[in-house]
Amino acid sequence: MTDWDDIRIFLALARMESLGRAGQHLRLDPATVGRRVARLEEGLGRRLISRSHQGYALTEAGARLMPHAIAAENAMLAAGKSAEEEQTGLSGQIRIGAPDGCANFLLPQVIAAICSENPALDVQIIALPRVFNLSRREADMAIGVSRPETGRLSVQKISDYQLHLAASARYLAQHPPITDADGLRDHRIIGYIPDMIFDSELDYLAELGLERVAVGSNSVAVQFNLIRHGAGLGVVHDFALPAAADMRRILPDQFSLTRSFYLIRHLDDRGVSRLNRFAETLLRRLRRELVHLQDMVAKAEAAPDRAAALNRPV
Amino acid sequence: MTDWDDIRIFLALARMESLGRAGQHLRLDPATVGRRVARLEEGLGRRLISRSHQGYALTEAGARLMPHAIAAENAMLAAGKSAEEEQTGLSGQIRIGAPDGCANFLLPQVIAAICSENPALDVQIIALPRVFNLSRREADMAIGVSRPETGRLSVQKISDYQLHLAASARYLAQHPPITDADGLRDHRIIGYIPDMIFDSELDYLAELGLERVAVGSNSVAVQFNLIRHGAGLGVVHDFALPAAADMRRILPDQFSLTRSFYLIRHLDDRGVSRLNRFAETLLRRLRRELVHLQDMVAKAEAAPDRAAALNRPV
DNA sequence: GCAAGGTCTTGCAAATTTGCAAGGCTTGTT
């Protein structure tokens, strides 16, 4: 796109539905508004706004473009606001980016413990349903599922973790038993939305030979909650299992995936001792929590009757 | 901000670290690059890039602006891409956008039930840690927390729901008791990351007079898990409470928020009977599930000893 | 120390964009 500012003009016109009103709002002549939008349309090769005597209406392409235009607007507003802020270093605040499985099922207990011991510490967790691409000012550090191949970054491996197929006991009670891989065919599979898989490490189901996703989400946490509520079966992080009552792994000896978490930081932060200390603590506690959660899973499976009684849902 | 396009130029200069290279990349004269960035700096009243003979480096204000510039870039790229798409029909698959609180704590059980009754149905849930702004091609329908004020949309109110301050029983046992509003001051508050609140309806804490967020996330689910694991107290959707053992509402008579969910569809879909039927079913079941979950909360509080025993954590 | 290379800044002319105003079209009112 040649000129981002044309999007600003388009957005005003889409909202005001008249060149005159958009021009007033933008403090531009209506002729200019019309030309700018026409220029954008020409650049994109699409009509974005259809002109009729009742006013303007979005075309299909225009409607598709709207959310992105709004996102851009929000970013521009935030950019303007960020310039006004008088930032005095990080000053006790640390921002971590993480895939949402880690952000929901691992980080909260770790951050709760660290903050309990460090009352002056403020932590922000950016959970995104995809791999976080560290940029220095988006976050201070990130947890990733693969090693970044470019960028001036330092990478430390946190730990391996396992994933398995799982379903709720209630779902399993209502559906044919699964005793081998063929038995999976009759089941509803829950996983990522295929066109929203941003890292090949996340493409679990393809690796297991399960391709059709009947119910999907861009978020691991949502997938987990779908499985938990009996929508079907899908791949679950072992460390997430203790978060729900009544989940059962399926054919764990036949279907098992191992992945790794990495702590990713910007090289330039090596000299920042506050961040170094936090990163050390985070690493240590994440590793410990993973071991602890995996123990819980093993114990729950070693004593299934006891687990079922303790994990009775509300 | 006067000209959004200046952000594009700034971004290139920040990345290339030289007027010459940025100009090459942008197909602009270096003189133009310099002037455009200077104009942006003048408009914002801030130096964004410091000039030295080793090249250019971001100032602090420039570094703060970077993530927003990147977000704008992503939106612009997506906008350009959206204009290219030739979208075909849906064919048995339905995509729903929802705020992540709804996507994690309400939709999974509803979708599980609907899919159980309709095996040929494929559902995709797009969970975003912000209000989803419906565009026809991003999703077939969306659940929102406010009524859209513009756009050719049909809006149906799903239901009101309540939010309250809450904390885990373990956290409460380890911290000073809270008997009135003043008692909140000594507690760690968990909430949204302030610069990532995209809809004023989500600004719960400001409405309650609680402003400092010690531990934050862009995701309601992560906030919930932080609270659940004892990181502090924060605002929780009532309908989410049954998903965790051992959560307690705090001063529910003094601090209570009511919000609403809306089902938002595009007007042009009114004639699509498959979507109409799905929307009807979704509406009905969401309303029922909300009533059911709120009943569970009320019952758990009416019998606290019994609730504590049943909700013993693993 | 000097020369070469690289980079940025600035003045001026060329290119592009914008505002103004007139004309055309539609709708509503008398």
Added chain:
DNA sequence: AACAAGCCTTGCAAATTTGCAAGACCTTGC
């Protein structure tokens, strides 16, 4: 049917932006 109001489009002049080229400054290599 005629007229007025509102809106958009288009041509032209004014305003603004951009490219070009020269000069200034710094760094590096010999």
